Amino acid sequence: MVVMLRYVWPLLLCSPCLLIQIPDEYKGHHVLEPPVITEQSPRRLVVFPTDDISLKCEARGRPQVEFRWTKDGIHFKPKEELGVVVHEAPYSGSFTIEGNNSFAQRFQGIYRCYASNKLGTAMSHEIQLVAEGAPKWPKETVKPVEVEEGESVVLPCNPPPSAAPLRIYWMNSKILHIKQDERVSMGQNEDLYFANVLTSDNHSDYICNAHFPGTRTIIQKEPIDLRVKPTNSMIDRKPRLLFPTNSSSRLVALQGQSLILECIAEGFPTPTIKWLHPSDPSPTDRVIYQNHNKTLQLLNVGEEDDGEYTCLAENSLGSARHAYYVTVEAAPYWLQKPQSHLYGPGETARLDCQVQGRPQPEITWRINGMSMETVNKDQKYRIEQGSLILSNVQPSDTMVTQCEARNQHGLLLANAYIYVVQLPARILTKDNQTYMAVEGSTAYLLCKAFGAPVPSVQWLDEEGTTVLQDERFFPYANGTLSIRDLQANDTGRYFCQAANDQNNVTILANLQVKAPEKNPVDVRGEGNETNNMVITWK
Structure with a gap:
């Protein structure tokens, strides 16, 4: 192969890195890989009677990984469970629970998947399986609600509990929605105010309808009979809060999520609602007022949203207010997530696990899915400010680690492996390449080598002597040899040798240095017609 040196390549001189990255050209040579989880079920899985239940856990690794599961911290064997079908596929430990809802109820719990090979064990996050039964409204006797004209009233809904969000609609027996406005509205608790x-308003068919999207079911509460006694003297009264009923309350909002505040008032004339945020103007681009101003929704909550929010209900006779004192907290989130790396023998491995949250999360480390307390204590392991450090690592220290961060709002998990490799030196540049250059220029002879430990590279002439005795020859950290101010006698064969504690290998590079070609001088053209013109030069 002939390489023409027409450009000066931007080669960077850098000190050797401690962390090893196996080049793509080397990877096909029987390099092993610790287990890496590639796909898993979500942290919370709600299933319904008509659903098949699939718990997913897939991982790659070399040699091929083996899978095991735990349920509520106890070893769980899917193959031995009635009604469970295990996915017989490479790199998959997933399984499906088939059958009716009684099966689902039996399999509720918290699951975890472990993927192992001889290099270590990776671990999935916790998967909570919640089985939702067919929804049924509790049996109840609904008595008529009697109220005098002008007074306030609340019609309760109290839908059945559900693991998945519901949609509530207040309708009448003709399946027409109850009109809502400043005077009549549904609260966040689904009651009708x-x-x-x-x-x-005097009707006998106020019906609360609960839509369960998961089961594609709508169920109805027994109709409520609202009986309004007419009066000729409706009494004006100042506002009073129906929700919340006290003067103040404290709430915790989660960073990055939405915060919903609500105030519903009674009175005559009908009160209006407005919101105040005395400590700081409300961020208008993230605030949505709904339900005729009775609901304030703050999107993408941040730390700056800490503080007091006041709702004010007013009419011509006076006002009522409620103060919400909001504290913003946060589930754990990553500042620095531990990353998998390859190391050579004798190096120091460091995995950084830096998280933030409010309250500050507690960080725990595992090795191959086992808590540090159950792992044999070794002087080379130490934890400093959340980072796991191993000194003087050897191939036997290859492992998969897990960093867990937890507070009352959530849990983070990251798998990261430490792979201590010993790989023979290989030169990835093709052997017997020919490089052509002209006198006075600079030649770059390539020698990309890889191994673990990182091989040393030296360039030799045909006599086996180092070429570095000539100051025009300079070796780069990536193995490339540069030769500046080329001379004709630099033509020849050069040998690149790479060696580590396992082997040494050599390739040949041929360099041809040519004299620069001279530009023509005294160029003359004779003749009047282009086709017959004769051009001469010296």
Whole structure:
């Protein structure tokens, strides 16, 4: 192969890195890989009677990984469970629970998957399986609600509990939605609030409908009979809060999520609601007012949203207020996530696990899925400010580590392996390449080598002597040899040798240095027509 040196390549001189990255050209040569989880079920899995239940856990590794599961911290064998089908596929430990809802109820719990080969064990996050039964409204006797015209009233809904969000609709027996406005509205608790009732509200068919999207089911509460007694003297009254009922409350909002505050008032005339944020103007681009201003939704909560939020209900007779004192906290989130790396023998391995949260999360380390307390204590292991450090690592120290960070709002998990490799030296540049250059220029002879430990590289002439005795020859850290101010007698064969504690290998590089070609001088053209012109030069 002939390489023409027409450009000066931007080669960078850098000190050797401690961390090893196996080049793509080397990877096909029987390099092993610790287990890496590639796919897993979400942290919370809600299943319904008509669903098949699939718990997913897939991982890659070399040699091929083996899988095991735990349920509520106890060893769980899917193959031995009735109604469970294990996915017989490479790199998969997933399984499916088939059958009716009674199966789902039996398999509720918290699952974890472990993927192992001889280099270590990777671990999935906790997977909570929640089985939702067919929804049923509790049996109850619904008595008529009697109220005098102008008074307030609350019609309760109390839908069945559900692991998945519901959609609630208040309708009548003709399947028409109950009209909602400043006077009549549904709260976040699904109850229907009347700030004051009118005789036109007198109906016997106020029905709360609960839509369960997961089961594609809508169930109805027994109709509520609202009986309004007419009066000729409706009494004006100043606002009073129906929700919340006290003067203040404290809430915790989670960073990055939405915060919903609500105030529903009664009175006559119908009160209006406005919101105050005395400590700081509300961020208008993230605030949404809904339900005729009775609901304030703050999107993407941040630390700056800490503080007091006040709702003010007003009419011509006075006002009522409620103060929400909001504290912003946060589930754990990554500042620095531990990363998998390859190391050579004798190096120091460091895995950084830096997290933030409010309250500050507690960090724990595992090795191959086992807590540090159960692992044999070794002087080379130490934890400093959340980082796991291993000194003087050897191939037997190859492992998969897990960093867990937890507070009351959530859990983070990261797998990261320490792979201590011993790989023979290989030169990845093709052997017997020919490089052509001209006198006075600079030649670059390539010698990309890899191994673990990192091989040393030296360049030799045909006599086996180092070429570095000539100051025009300079070796780069990546193995490339540069020769500046080329001379004709630099033509020849050069040998690149790479060696580590396991072997040494050599390739040949041929260099041809040519004299520069001279530009023509005294160029002359004779003849009048282009086709017959004769050009001469010296």
